[in-house]
Amino acid sequence: MPRFCLLPIRLPRFHLRRSGLSSPLLAPAPISISLPGEGERRSPPSSCCFLLFFSYFKELVGKEVTVELKNDLAIRGTLHSVDQYLNIKLENTRVVDQDKYPHMLSVRNCFIRGSVVRYVLLPQDGVDIDILHDATRREARGG
Amino acid sequence: MSSWAGPDEIFLSTSLAGFLDKKLIVLLRDGRKLLGTLCSFDQFANVVLQGACERVIVGELYCDVPLGLYVIRGENVVLIGELDREKDELPAHMTCVSEAEIRKAEKAEREARDLKGSMRKRMEFLDFD
Numbered sequence: 001m002p003r004f005c006l007l008p009i010r011l012p013r014f015h016l017r018r019s020g021l022s023s024p025l026l027a028p029a030p031i032s033i034s035l036p037g038e039g040e041r042r043s044p045p046s047s048c049c050f051l052l053f054f055s056y057f058k059e060l061v062g063k064e065v066t067v068e069l070k071n072d073l074a075i076r077g078t079l080h081s082v083d084q085y086l087n088i089k090l091e092n093t094r095v096v097d098q099d100k101y102p103h104m105l106s107v108r109n110c111f112i113r114g115s116v117v118r119y120v121l122l123p124q125d126g127v128d129i130d131i132l133h134d135a136t137r138r139e140a141r142g143g
Numbered sequence: 144m145s146s147w148a149g150p151d152e153i154f155l156s157t158s159l160a161g162f163l164d165k166k167l168i169v170l171l172r173d174g175r176k177l178l179g180t181l182c183s184f185d186q187f188a189n190v191v192l193q194g195a196c197e198r199v200i201v202g203e204l205y206c207d208v209p210l211g212l213y214v215i216r217g218e219n220v221v222l223i224g225e226l227d228r229e230k231d232e233l234p235a236h237m238t239c240v241s242e243a244e245i246r247k248a249e250k251a252e253r254e255a256r257d258l259k260g261s262m263r264k265r266m267e268f269l270d271f272d
Contacts, residue, residue, distance in 0.1 A: 069221060071174070083157035087188070093224075103176050103198055106232045107168060107224030111159060113188050116172070116221045 052139050056132065057082040057120075066096065066121035067112055073101060075110070086114035159184040162225060167192070170221040176200070177213065178226070187217035199245045201252055203237050206245035 061079050067088060068074040074097065077090030089111050095104040162181045169177045169190065179192030195213040199206050226232060240248075 071170075071172070071221060073170075073222075075222075081157040087157050089157050102234050102237060103168060103200060103232075104224065105234060106227045106230040108227045108230075110222055110224035111157070111162065111188075112222050113217070113220050115218070 051084070052135055054082065054084050054086065055135075057086065057088075060122065060126055063123050063126060065090075065123065065126075067117055068119040068121065069112065069116050070118045071116070073104075075104075075112070077110070080109070083114075086117065088112045088114065088117065088120070159188070159190070159223065162223065166226045166228075168198070168224045168226055169215060170224070171215070171219045172221055173219070177210070177215070178207065179213065181223075182212075185217070188220045188223070189217040190215050190220065190223070199249065200233075200237075201245060201248040204240045204245060204248050205233060205237055206240055206242055208242050208245075 057079070061081060063079055064076065065079050066074055066076045067090065073095065075090060075093050075095055077093035080089040080091045082088050089109070091109050093104075093107055093110050095101050095107075098105070159181065162184075165181060167179065167181050169179070169192065171177065176198045177192060177195050178198055179195035181190060182193045183191040192213045192215065195210045196207040197210055199208060
């Protein structure tokens with residue numbers, strides 16, 4: 001069986017708009033994933049918790065978040081999309097400490113590589129603890 | 144299924160396809176800022192920049208040092224930002240200077256920093272707490 005068939009949650013390819021809390025987190029786990037043209041070269045990380053957070057971030061699309069990077073640059077913007085590596089695209093961005101980073105003045109849309117993110121600061125109502133809790137238990141039990 | 148997304152999908156996805164042929168600023172892990180037009184990319188965020196230049200900023204001075212065609216390995220990429228054509232790229236109070244001048248300013252700043260560091264070291268020696 002190919003390695004990437006073991007992932008517990010189907011990734012809807014461009015399922016990015018908010019669609020009610022019940023969808024990806026609570027979906028019964030079908031077992032197939034087909035990412036077009038990716039093959040084995042960079043197979044997505046296969047940890048189930050990782051996909052839990054991918055699903056979780058997809059629920060946050062359209063909300064205002066602040067992303068703090070490992071180089072201390074903090075950017076606030078509307079979450080446009082996120083992918084399985086937790087790369088993030090932001091819209092209407094503004095840098096929190098603008099004076100320190102003058103080169104970011106005219107950047108309105110940006111792509112942030114997942115590997116350089118330190119924190120994502122969420123909106124107050126961004127997390128439904130109960131649902132996350134349930135989904136985590138479900139994942140820990142192995143689907 | 145083809146890996147090339149259709150026009151709608153480009154704008155909804157996290158892929159860099161929507162940035163193709165746009166003028167971008169790429170921040171690297173070592174703090175450098177490269178400007179250029181995106182020619183190509185892949186899933187690692189390896190990118191190819193056409194007409195790349197490095198924007199060196201020292202205090203209120205800046206300089207765009209021309210570099211040419213650049214292939215950047217994805218692991219060094221921190222952020223890729225689209226430059227808004229309508230907005231000023233830099234605050235109005237900043238002045239563009241020649242490459243020689245910016246190098247001189249860089250050197251002066253580095254020396255000032257080193258001096259400060261060595262002063263602090265000597266102060267630590269005196270500090271018996």
